[in-house]
Amino acid sequence: MTQLTVHTRATSAGPVIELYGELDNDSAPDVRTLLPRLTLQAGQQLVLPQATFALLMTACRRWLSAWRFRQMM
Numbered sequence: 533m534t535q536l537t538v539h540t541r542a543t544s545a546g547p548v549i550e551l552y553g554e555l556d557n558d559s560a561p562d563v564r565t566l567l568p569r570l571t572l573q574a575g576q577q578l579v580l581p582q583a584t585f586a587l588l589m590t591a592c593r594r595w596l597s598a599w600r601f602r603q604m605m
Contacts (some may be wrong), residue, residue, distance in 0.1 A: 538551055
């Protein structure tokens with residue numbers, strides 16, 4: 533398992549958050565804590581690079597599969 537690394541940077545379009553590594557139950561609280569601290573000005577958006585979006589979607593699919601499995605038990 534690869535430790536999660538989070539990089540943020542500011543751009544004119546809005547803050548960019550980049551996630552590298554393994555997003556799991558142990559590292560998710562770190563991301564959850566970070567998100568409210570990002571400031572958006574009027575007209576800006578939170579930018580997620582494609583690799584970060586893919587990492588988030590993979591983590592969501594794993595969580596949903598585990599949740600479904602627990603519901604069947």
